[in-house]
Amino acid sequence: MKDNWQARLIMRLWQVLSKRPPRTLWRLASRFEPVYSLIGVRERRITRMNLRQAFPEVSEKARRQQIHDSLQHSIATMMELGFAWQGDPEAVEKSIVEVHGRELLDEARAEGRGVIVLAPHFGNWEILNFWLSSHFPFTAMYEPPKISALDPVIRHGRERMGAQLVPTTSRGVAALLKALKRSEAIGILPDQVPDWGSGEFAEFFGYPAYTATLLPRLVSRTDARVVTGVARRREDRRGFDIHFLKADERVYAREDEALSARGVNASVEAAIALDAMQYQWEYKRYRRTPGQRDNVPGWRERRFYKQGRSGRKL
Template sequence: MPRPAFSRALLAPRHWPAWLGVGVLRLVARLPRPALMALGRALGMLAQRFPSPRRRVAEANIALCFPELDPSAQAALVDAHLRDIGLMMVEFALGWMGSDEAIARVPMRIEGLEHLEAARAQGRGVLLVGGHFSHLELCARLVSQRIRIAGMYRRMDSAVFEWAVLRARLDYADAMFEKDDIRGTVKYLRAGGTLWYAPDQDMRSKDSVFVPFFGVPAATITATHHLARMGNARVVPFFHRRLPGDAGYVLRLGAPLENLPGTDVLDDTARVNACIEQMVREAPEQYLWVHKRFKTRPPGQPGLYGRES
């Protein structure tokens, strides 16, 4: 897939703040890993201490998804998640802008590669289905050291970040498909490609259905069912989590979800949500609770996020 061409229009003064941001990310990615993680923890402490609208989103999500926790335990999980957001910032920088040498030094282990190899032996494409965890960009790059993958993404609002990040991703990915490029994605899967995909955000799409997520009706896109069917692909759960301290990351490929795609799109979508929920329960503080996962509500049900809903 060709890397995006540079346009002189990106040098316009209105883009200078974005270029400054890209420069900061590059500098952060050059830090030695102990300093990088220390910076992430410091940013996380700041995120935890200062009130923000995103804290209120995380509080609403966690209260809804973990009703079995008492208020103090819910508050502790919110704080742990906000601290994790600081690590997410530096992990994004490393995943996007880190050198190959820096990535190779990140401790990690991959489990379950045999499931991917079995699908490939059948000549099938593979959908690696996971969730929006704080380290998703870094772990996508880590797994690309062992297997060739492509990804789906949503175009960024900033033209500068879109250019810089897409070029960075294409340094390690086979291809990056925009979320609406169904034809290109299906063609890639039919050719036996492996595609990383996370269907766990509220996209406010006409192709969404309400299925349970932590027992709550959640608007969920049905694309996993359709991509697997049209691309003749196996659906393989892909989970990653950060280990305590500086021990690195575990990346796990699960057994393919049997009989998916099936004949019922709601059933398939609910199965995918249940799979992602199981991942979240293993490392709840590392999930992206600051996203308004339940922004779209079933008819007649009130919004969950106040005026920001």
């Protein structure tokens, strides 16, 4: 009952916001940020910890501004979901002002190669999905949401421009391989913490982060090109710029998953450098740590995010 009520409320909100342009949604996010900072204690704490890890030289005054900016971008992303999934396709396409690095995809496909797009949680990745599936045969993994009633809406929103969604299972991996062998594009979330046994620890802003090793397995079985793709909000907040960047060369280390994972994280860091506060810093990227006790899930996670790397309470 509770999930159904939440789903109806969320779907109605998406429907209303789908008719609003990005600039208006940004203004709404700005007004809601102070409230979100008060009620989102967990998100604010994790954001502070992650920013302190990534930018240790920043003063506390500047850090407070970073936290404000980061949370506002995250709110904007949530508000833009209706626009990306249900907005008029012409309006969404028009909101994408510039596309940088498209030649990386075009050249790979002209050579008969597939393209693996590393799409970190930066800017609005749903706008990136919209553009990719509008211009290329595009396949991505999909995991249904916790609120099952939202599944049809989200799935339709992501598939409406032609994207093929596949499950996060071995069957889904097989579908990704087939798409690459057809010289198509696929999307991978490079900064999502994988299950134990599906990753390697690799430095991310100077601290070990458990990183998925699906990429080297795909690279080893195809001749795919790897690029990083993001949809960055423009400075005037009236739309987005799509950026495709060459991935760090270490991602092609087929026989060394740990080295490839370092390349993945370096590629994500390069994308974040476009506008660091557009990254989703409230995500627990370091929730798995070296030496973590498997029989007590999250024990180091709680310690890390409550006290910080130095042991100081945040």
